[in-house]
Amino acid sequence: MSPQRPARQAMQRLVDFYDPATKGKDVGGRTLDQILGWRDTRLESQHDYIQILFPLPEGSIFNEWAPVIDEETFLYLRQDNNSHNFQPSMRRVLTRMLTFYGFDITWEEDNTEGASGSKRYAVAVTAKPGAEDDCFPRWVRRRDHNHLRISRILRSLRVLGLADEARAFFAALVWVFDTYGRISDDSMMFWRRAVELPLHVAPDGTEVDWLGEYEEKNKEEKN
Structure with a gap:
């Protein structure tokens, strides 16, 4: 049985925000299309959008209105994306933010299948031509607020x-x-933790109990 639509109003708003048919609005009255259409200067200067574009199961100290993913929403959003078009929308968001940071992203369908017969893709992220002079200067430095966004x-x-x-x-x-040597070791450490730590552990060490239980259950099922 497929996971049910989230019961919490905040999570329903998040699902509707990403739904290309519903075109829901965030708490600030903005649609996904509107935010993705912002110029780079606005993406740089405004700070209350990144939390809804990239929601987490932890709260934000910078935005009290940031959606906090619960287990019900986690399961709903990770189900087959054909049912609600979430992952295609997420890829649109990622493409826009990578452009902001000076990268291109490509997906190439490979010959293997994922869970439930879903298609799998080889993903590559590469620097855009001219990024060194155009985009990198805004965040390729020892410390920058964009480093937190990237985490x-x-x-x-x-x-x-x-x-x-x-x-x-x-x-x-x-x-x-490695190429520019300008970013601090601390920032790289947090980025590495974001990718390599168990899923229930945030880069700062915060643990999400229900996510840990989900991981343990998955391990048992695979064994």
């Missing part, structure tokens, strides 16, 4: 079932880190 993006992708995209983005970040 959120990486973790959110994994939580929402886009682990391949998270790994591809992280690989591109490692390349930038």
Whole structure:
């Protein structure tokens, strides 16, 4: 039986926000299309959108209205994306933010199948031509508020079932880190934790109990 639509109003709003048919609005009255249409300067200067574009199962100290994913919503959003078009919308969001940071992303269908016969894709994230002069200066530095955003993006992708995209983005970040030598070791440490720690553990060490139980259940089923 497929997971039911989330019961909490905040989670229903999140689902509707990502639904291309519903075109729901966030608490600020903005649709997904509106935010994705913002210029880079607005994406840089405004700080209350990243939490809804990339929701987490942990709260945000920067935005009290940030959606906090519960188990019901987690299961609903990770089911077959044909039922609600969430993952295609998430890929649109990721593509826009990667463009903001100076990257291109590509998906190439491979010859294997995922769970329940779903298609699988090889994902690659590469630097855009001219990014060194255009996009990288806004965040390729020792410390920057975008580093926190990137940690959120990486973790959110994994939580929402886009682990391949998270790994591809992280690989591109490692390349930038090694190539330019401007980003702090601390930022790279948090990015690595966002990709490599067990899913129930956030980069800062916060643990989500229900997510840990989900992981344990999955291990038992695989064994």
